[in-house]
Structure formats: C-alpha cells, structure tokens
Amino acid sequence: MNRLNLILMILLALIVSTKSSAAVNHRYTFNENADDVVGGLTSTLVGDAYVSGGELLLDGTDDWLEMDAAGIAANTYSELTMEMWYTPTAGGNTGYTILSYLGGNNPDSTWMGINYFFMSSAREDDVSRAAICTNNTGDPWATETGVNGTEYDDGVEHHMIASVDDEQIYFYLDGEMVGTAELSEDNNLSDISNELAYLGKGGYLNDPEWYGSINEFRIYDKVLNPNEAAYTNLTGPESLAGIVIRSSVPEYGQDLVPLDQTLTWTPESSVTVDHYNVYFGDDPNIADPAISDVSSYDQLGSTAGKNLATAQYTPYNDITIENSTDYYWRIDTVAADSTVYQGAGRMYTTVPASPVLSDVSPQYQLAASDGSEDAVFSVTEMSDVEGVSYQWYKVGETEDVMLSDDTVYSGTSTDTLTITGVTPAEEGYYYCTAENYAGSDTSEEAPGRLVTRRLVHHYPLETINIDGETRTSPDVAGGADMSILSEANDSDDGLDFPVTDPNVVNANIGQYSVYFNNSDSEDPNNAYGQYATLPEGIANYEDITISAWVYRNGGDEWQRIFGFGNDTSTYMYMSPDAGGDPGVRFVINDGTSEAVMETSTWITSGQWHHVAVTLGGDTGRLYLDGEQVVMNESMAPNPNTFNPSNNLIGDSQWEADPYYNGLMDDFRIYSYALTPTEIAQLYTDIKTDEYICVSDENNPISYDVNGDCRVDLTDMIEVMSAWLDCGRISEDACSWSY
Numbered sequence: 001m002n003r004l005n006l007i008l009m010i011l012l013a014l015i016v017s018t019k020s021s022a023a024v025n026h027r028y029t030f031n032e033n034a035d036d037v038v039g040g041l042t043s044t045l046v047g048d049a050y051v052s053g054g055e056l057l058l059d060g061t062d063d064w065l066e067m068d069a070a071g072i073a074a075n076t077y078s079e080l081t082m083e084m085w086y087t088p089t090a091g092g093n094t095g096y097t098i099l100s101y102l103g104g105n106n107p108d109s110t111w112m113g114i115n116y117f118f119m120s121s122a123r124e125d126d127v128s129r130a131a132i133c134t135n136n137t138g139d140p141w142a143t144e145t146g147v148n149g150t151e152y153d154d155g156v157e158h159h160m161i162a163s164v165d166d167e168q169i170y171f172y173l174d175g176e177m178v179g180t181a182e183l184s185e186d187n188n189l190s191d192i193s194n195e196l197a198y199l200g201k202g203g204y205l206n207d208p209e210w211y212g213s214i215n216e217f218r219i220y221d222k223v224l225n226p227n228e229a230a231y232t233n234l235t236g237p238e239s240l241a242g243i244v245i246r247s248s249v250p251e252y253g254q255d256l257v258p259l260d261q262t263l264t265w266t267p268e269s270s271v272t273v274d275h276y277n278v279y280f281g282d283d284p285n286i287a288d289p290a291i292s293d294v295s296s297y298d299q300l301g302s303t304a305g306k307n308l309a310t311a312q313y314t315p316y317n318d319i320t321i322e323n324s325t326d327y328y329w330r331i332d333t334v335a336a337d338s339t340v341y342q343g344a345g346r347m348y349t350t351v352p353a354s355p356v357l358s359d360v361s362p363q364y365q366l367a368a369s370d371g372s373e374d375a376v377f378s379v380t381e382m383s384d385v386e387g388v389s390y391q392w393y394k395v396g397e398t399e400d401v402m403l404s405d406d407t408v409y410s411g412t413s414t415d416t417l418t419i420t421g422v423t424p425a426e427e428g429y430y431y432c433t434a435e436n437y438a439g440s441d442t443s444e445e446a447p448g449r450l451v452t453r454r455l456v457h458h459y460p461l462e463t464i465n466i467d468g469e470t471r472t473s474p475d476v477a478g479g480a481d482m483s484i485l486s487e488a489n490d491s492d493d494g495l496d497f498p499v500t501d502p503n504v505v506n507a508n509i510g511q512y513s514v515y516f517n518n519s520d521s522e523d524p525n526n527a528y529g530q531y532a533t534l535p536e537g538i539a540n541y542e543d544i545t546i547s548a549w550v551y552r553n554g555g556d557e558w559q560r561i562f563g564f565g566n567d568t569s570t571y572m573y574m575s576p577d578a579g580g581d582p583g584v585r586f587v588i589n590d591g592t593s594e595a596v597m598e599t600s601t602w603i604t605s606g607q608w609h610h611v612a613v614t615l616g617g618d619t620g621r622l623y624l625d626g627e628q629v630v631m632n633e634s635m636a637p638n639p640n641t642f643n644p645s646n647n648l649i650g651d652s653q654w655e656a657d658p659y660y661n662g663l664m665d666d667f668r669i670y671s672y673a674l675t676p677t678e679i680a681q682l683y684t685d686i687k688t689d690e691y692i693c694v695s696d697e698n699n700p701i702s703y704d705v706n707g708d709c710r711v712d713l714t715d716m717i718e719v720m721s722a723w724l725d726c727g728r729i730s731e732d733a734c735s736w737s738y
Contacts, residue, residue, distance in 0.1 A: 060211025104193025113203025287345020487529025616673025626683025
C-alpha cells in the first residue's frame with residue numbers, strides 16, 4: 001500500500017506485528033491483485049475496474065469488484081464486521097451508491113436488493129449509512145435497521161466500519177462511533193444471502209456504482225469495540241496489530257462491575273502466546289491507541305500484572321479499587337517469537353457504594369380477577385452492597401402509596417413483593433426503593449404492572465349523551481366514555497354527528513346501535529366525517545380481545561371498524577374489506593415489526609356480523625360470527641409496547657382511508673385473550689338459534705364422525721356402514737366368531 005503513516009512507523013519501531021489476525025477472515029489489500037490475501041478467495045474485476053498502486057480504482061460507471069459471496073458465507077457468522085479505507089472522488093457520488101454489499105437480488109424484481117448488509121459513504125439523501133435487512137422481499141428499504149452518518153464525497157481518504165451481531169448494528173466513521181441501532185426481529189445475520197458480494201456496487205441494480213478508490217477492505221468474524229475501531233483507524237490499513245485479543249470480561253464499556261472483578265480475555269488462536277502485560281488505572285491515556293508506552297499512567301507499576309502466563313488478572317489484589325470509577329486497561333500480548341502486539345484499550349465502570357436497583361420483574365403480569373391467584377414482583381440490587389433497606393410503593397393518581405404488610409401485601413420491605421388473592425382493586429403499577437448509608441435508588445421509572453383478566457371497557461352503544469357540544473356514549477365497565485365526533489359540524493340540528501338508531505334489523509343487542517352515516521360525501525346531513533374516539537390507554541395490554549357487532553351499509557374498501565395507534569408507524573386496526581383478495585384484515589405494527597391476519601371473506605353489507613380479534617402471547621386469532629377464521633402464531637407485536645393514544649372508531653390513522661359506513665353495537669375490550677369457546681359464547685348469546693362448533697384438538701369427541709361437535713344418529717350410521725369391515729392379513733384373521 002502507498003500510505004505513509006507516522007504513527008505506524010513508531011509502532012513498528014516498537015516491534016508491533018503486522019501479521020494477520022484470526023479475527024480477520026477476509027482481507028483485500030490490492031497490493032498485487034484484487035484477491036483475498038487471508039481467506040484465499042478469488043475476485044473478479046468487472047468493467048473498467050482495476051488495481052494500481054495498492055488500490056482498487058472504480059470510475060462509477062458499470063465497474064465494481066465481485067467477491068466470492070459463497071466463500072465469504074456471511075450468513076454463517078454470529079458476528080460480522082466490514083472495515084474499509086476509501087477515497088471518494090470529490091462530488092462523484094450523488095446517487096444511492098454502495099461501498100460494500102453482502103446480500104442478494106430479488107428474482108421477481110431484479111432491480112431490488114434483498115437479504116443484505118451494506119455500507120454506503122454517499123447517497124442521494126446526503127448521508128452515509130450502514131444497514132441490514134432480511135426477510136422482506138416486498139419493500140426491504142422500509143424495514144432496514146440502520147445508522148446514518150456524515151456523508152463524505154470530498155476526495156479525502158476515510159475509514160468506515162460496520163458491525164452487526166444478534167442484537168445490534170454498529171457504525172463508525174474515521175475511528176469515531178456514529179451510533180448503534182437495535183435489530184428488529186426480522187433482520188439477522190443468519191438470513192443474509194450468499195448470492196452477491198460487491199465493492200462499489202449494491203444489490204439495487206438501478207442505483208449507480210460508486211466512484212473513487214478503495215485502499216483496503218476487511219471482514220472480521222467479530223464486532224469491533226470503540227477502542228478497536230479507534231485503534232485500526234489510527235494504525236491504518238498497513239497493520240492488524242491490536243486485534244489479537246478476541247474478547248474480554250468485563251466487556252468494553254460495561255458498568256456496575258464489582259470491585260474485586262477478575263479481568264479475563266481470550267486471544268486469537270493464530271497467536272502463540274508467551275506472556276501478557278496488563279496496564280491498568282483510572283487514567284484514560286491507558287486506552288489511547290496513539291500512546292504506545294503507557295507505563296507512566298499504569299497504576300500497577302512495573303511488576304503487578306506483567307509477565308502473566310495465563311489470560312486473567314485481578315487488580316483488586318494489588319491496588320485499591322474505588323467505587324463509581326471508570327477504569328481503563330490494555331493487554332499487550334508478547335508472542336513466542338518475541339513479537340509484541342499492542343492491545344486496543346478497554347474500559348469499565350465499577351459499582352457505586354450505594355444500591356443500584358434493576359427494573360421491576362416481571363414488567364407485566366396478568367392474573368385472574370377473582371382472587372384465586374397471587375402476583376409476585378421483585379427487584380435485584382446490582383451493586384452488591386450491604387446494609388440495604390427496601391420499600392415498595394403502588395403508583396397512585398395523585399400520590400404514590402407506601403405499602404405495608406397486611407392480608408394482601410407481604411414483603412413490602414424486602415426485594416420481593418407478594419400480592420395475595422389478586423382482584424381488580426390491586427391492578428396498577430408497583431416499584432421499589434432501596435437505601436443504605438451511601439445513597440438510594442428507585443425502580444420508579446421501570447415499575448411492574450399488574451393486570452387482571454376481565455372485561456375492561458364495554459360500550460353497549462345504547463345512548464349518546466349530549467352536554468353542550470360534547471357527545472359521548474358511556475363505558476359501563478371502565479368509565480372511559482366514547483366521544484362521538486364529526487369532521488364537519490355545519491348543521492345546528494346535529495345531523496352531522498353519528499346517532500343512535502333503533503335495532504330494527506334483528507340484531508337483538510339491546511334496543512339501539514350507533515349509526516355512522518358516511519354513505520355520501522355530498523349529503524349535507526352527514527358530511528362524510530362521522531366517527532368516534534376512545535381515551536388514551538384503553539388498549540395498553542400485552543394480551544387483548546376486541547369484539548364488536550357491525551352492520552355495514554356498503555362504501556369503499558379499507559374502511560375501519562377500529563384504528564388504534566399513534567401515527568402511521570405504530571398502529572393496530574381491523575378493516576371489514578381490505579380490498580383485492582383479502583377481506584377482513586387485522587394488522588398490528590409496533591414500529592419495528594408488523595403482523596397481519598386476513599381472510600378472503602368480506603363482512604357483507606346489509607347484515608349484522610360479529611367480529612373479534614384476540615392477541616395472547618405470540619398467537620393471534622381472528623373471528624367472524626363466532627368462528628375462528630385465522631390463527632397466526634407469529635404475532636409478536638402487542639399494543640402495550642407502543643401505547644396507542646389516537647384510538648379511532650370508524651376511522652383510520654391514514655387520512656386517505658374512508659370512514660366506516662354503517663351501524664356498530666356492543667363494542668368490547670378485554671385485558672386478555674378470550675378462548676374460542678368464550679368468543680363463540682359472545683356470538684350465541686345474541687344469536688340464540690345458532691350454534692358454533694368449537695373443536696378441541698387436545699380432547700376431541702371420540703365418536704363425532706362428521707365433526708359437528710356432538711355424537712348422534714348420523715355418527716352411528718357412519719360407524720354402522722363400516723360394520724364388520726376388516727383389513728387384517730391373512731383373510732382367515734377376519735373370520736368372526738362369538
């Protein structure tokens with residue numbers, strides 16, 4: 001390579017090795033060709049791409065480097081890092097260009113990249129970016145997990161790192177962390193495609209190629225921590241020194257580390273180790289990659305922590321370790337051939353002298369409402385200090401209530417609270433405080449919530465109460481009344497608003513229902529804007545059931561029976577007619593993933609129908625007229641994660657969607673997932689002349705031949721028709737004798 005680095009020369013003078021590390025699985029130096037000098041994989045120069053002067057040169061027009069994607073096998077990694085030194089041609093990258101791309105291409109839409117992990121230095125939206133997306137072949141750009149940074153298209157060499165593990169993606173520019181992002185459930189390394197591996201090009205084939213030169217590209221089988229990223233940025237592409245320690249305990253940046261913590265580390269298997277030298281103290285210079293000799297900052301001195309034959313050391317045995325202190329440490333590895341590998345610095349923070357509480361566990365607890373079950377909440381004191389006193393509280397409307405032991409609550413002054421015989425009166429949020437001579441802590445910001453299984457909100461929709469300009473329909477279970485609204489109130493007679501309508505169509509649900517007259521936007525008496533809202537918090541449950549009776553009067557597709565959410569990013573809704581092939585459709589999106597249940601059956605107009613949806617754990621069920629029509633066992637999102645605040649009845653989070661046109665009755669919300677039998681009972685309580693056959697896979701009716709959930713003469717005829725049939729071999733075994 002043709003890069004002169006003064007810092008590197010100093011390190012080389014200290015006999016710091018430039019040998020390859022086992023953490024680097026693939027390395028493209030471009031000294032002689034474009035092949036992988038570590039993994040031995042060959043590459044193909046496409047178009048006018050060429051290697052010269054230790055660099056890969058790309059002119060941004062139909063040229064790139066095609067690496068061996070199958071040989072790299074990105075989806076076999078549990079952790080993966082891409083690292084690159086690159087020089088963009090000034091002003092040469094104005095489109096959505098890609099520096100490095102591991103992934104695939106959609107065979108059904110060949111312009112589209114899918115199942116990928118990439119780095120980009122300059123894009124049309126004026127950012128740099130590292131991102132991963134898998135398991136989305138429709139609109140993968142919409143579900144990427146990524147981090148944006150400063151765009152560099154300036155003709156100057158820069159250093160970029162993107163790392164991903166099973167939890168996060170990490171992005172660095174020029175040795176500094178830009179940011180991290182938590183992976184969504186669908187985005188993971190194991191689903192990266194091994195179809196394509198490009199430098200200077202991405203999997204979105206309509207995007208332009210990248211314009212500039214690449215000095216070096218590496219793939220590691222680990223995530224680089226911030227000090228390792230700073231170190232490789234400093235030493236440059238000529239050196240791999242400092243990455244011979246694969247992992248360490250404590251991890252980089254870990255807090256609440258005990259004072260007597262033993263430091264341990266794992267070297268790369270490619271290095272034959274003679275001994276280790278540990279430098280340790282509260283001076284951040286110890287972890288500065290630019291300082292090769294840190295002995296003057298080392299609190300251990302010249303002998304403690306030096307010449308270690310094993311990969312562990314306990315500073316507490318040799319020096320005083322203080323509470324609430326940032327400690328920095330570095331492991332220099334001396335190989336059997338006397339080569340010294342300067343380590344990348346590490347740091348951690350010790351526990352305070354005062355208690356530190358965990359979040360309350362569990363964060364959400366569901367119990368029976370009849371007093372037959374108990375609930376238990378606990379906290380963990382993480383600083384492991386002595387002399388701690390505890391106190392539990394229940395969050396109140398005006399002030400929190402300090403609990404004391406009685407017939408309901410016990411353990412109120414310990415780290416574990418027990419609530420005996422839970423009833424709805426005990427529902428709410430609970431937290432703990434802890435205190436000792438040095439200070440205190442509280443779990444108030446992360447309390448545990450107790451919920452009981454019950455009907456929490458019930459809107460019979462028999463009446464609309466009018467108080468001035470306010471119209472409401474009462475919630476007879478929870479007191480969270482429904483607001484009756486209209487987008488256009490130009491009429492003094494109130495005809496713009498939904499009204500109660502007599503149940504003249506034989507629903508038998510009380511005497512009235514609410515009529516949303518959104519049939520004609522030109523009619524001055526309805527103004528095409530009638531809907532209702534429910535208060536914030538009515539759907540904040542991990543498990544939930546929502547049911548209603550609906551009578552459609554036609555109208556456009558994509559109406560909403562309900563649409564609960566905060567915006568068009570976090571929502572859940574039910575549509576009676578989702579358009580196209582789907583009919584009834586339920587969708588929930590918590591901002592990171594979306595789950596859908598839909599049928600090919602529409603809710604027909606001119607008839608009363610019962611609809612219900614349940615969410616219980618990861619299982620969702622959609623019901624129509626008392627019968628389960630869809631079950632989805634991958635319904636991971638739940639409304640408690642995004643706490644819907646804009647809760648609409650007959651309206652949508654999307655302004656373009658039409659209003660619901662028709663009647664609605666008996667709208668209910670339960671704090672748990674009703675069983676199929678309970679849903680069927682809701683339906684047959686009204687449709688008393690009908691029955692629902694609820695099959696029990698775990699306990700089927702033995703002789704129910706025709707599957708109608710009862711054993712009768714029809715089943716007996718089926719059995720008798722096969723009487724004396726025999727399938728034994730030989731035929732003699734079929735002779736009958738009594």
